[in-house]
Amino acid sequence: MKILISNDDGFRAEGIVALYEALKSIADVEVVAPEHNNSAKSNALTLHTPLYVNRADNGFRYVNGTPADCVHIALTGLLGYRPDLVISGINNGANMGDDTLYSGTVGAAMEGYLFGIPALAVSQMDKGWAHLDAAAVKVKELVQQMQAGDLMDTKPWLLNMNIPNLPLEEIKAAKLCRLGRRHAAEPVITQVDPRGQTMYWIGNAGPAMDDSEGTDFHAAGLGHVVVTPLKVDLTDHAHLDHWTHAFSRLAAQGRA
Template sequence: MKILLSNDDGYQAPGIVALYEALAAIADVEVVAPEHNNSAKSNALTLHSPLYVHTAPNGFRYVNGTPADCVHIALTGLLDYRPDLVVSGINNGANMGDDTIYSGTVGAAMEGYLFGIPAIAFSQVEKGWGELGAAASTAADLVQRVAAQHSGGKPWLLNVNIPNLPLDLLKPPKVCRLGRRHAAERVITMDSPRGDTMYWIGGAGAAADAAEGTDFYATAAGHVALTPLKVDLTDHDALAYWSQGMKQMLQGDLG
């Protein structure tokens, strides 16, 4: 199995180093990751400045761009082969509920999925890299099991959140839906040295929907949360409603 590995915390982050070491025992792994932290960059691509690829002493390649840039460049010219799987992570903190919309970790995995390659995004629930070895071991085991069972066929995209627990306390993976968060906390303001007002995005809101069946609920109970994602943002349930409304508007114009 050939795996393309990326992340959003940067190529030197403990999460990607630990995950590389765990995956290298079961697959051929190529790392193409951002040079610096790119958290919350979602699916952004860099279109108005050049991108450069450099190789670190450990063989990891890094890019002065976003997580999606890294995967995009790798799949459209940097690699001379098509990987079997794109893996992103391990992220320093959760990517659950609404977080997935903003997540650069998920964005890197999604870029692989958009190219028709199965992809998995891994995150630890709490920041700080606690029990990182257990998370990396769990991720590698899940990669091996899922890839063996779901090889071939249509590509898939999985979002996985792992509690910061020792291996013997981690509970088996649970397939979950995404929960929801309350609105983000208030923006933080402060004065710059020149007297200008600086604005910092506030922290993520608390969980608004952490009911049974959500990723929030599963991880709080010690389970690894696994959520299959899709890219289609169409509100299919509302198509008929809006179609009927459009007909009425057009008829009114004609009348």
């Protein structure tokens, strides 16, 4: 099995090192990750600035771009082969609910999925890397289970995995969940720079709004590994008929 690993915390982040160490015994693993932290870059690609690939002293390759850049470059020429799986992480902090729209961790995994490769985004629920080795073991176990279940050779899938920062023996079984929702983000933080200009810092994410049973927030609060299948299609299928009728009325009014 060949696995491509990336992340959004940067190639020297503790999470990506732990993930590589856990997986190298069961697969041929390549790391292509951002040079610097690229949190909240989502699916962004760099189109107007040249990108460079360098190799670090630990053998990892790093790119002066976004998480999606790293996976895109790896899959379109850098590797020279097609991996069986793309894994992004382990991220320093949760990616649940609305976070998935902004997450560079999810964006890197989604880039693999867009190229038709099974992909997994992995995060720890709390920042600080506590019990990181346990999280890496849980990823390794899931990969082995999916390989044994012949889920690597099916049509491509995209999974979002969040792991509690707990000792291995205290982490509860994986639970398949839907995404919850957050309240709106907190207000921007304003400061004045030395030249007297106002600076703006994006506020913290809002608290959970929908953390009912069945959501990732609910299962995470109970100590489970949380897994959510994701998709790229943003079409509001449930309301297509509504909008079809609405636009028909608008068209009829325009001809009157």
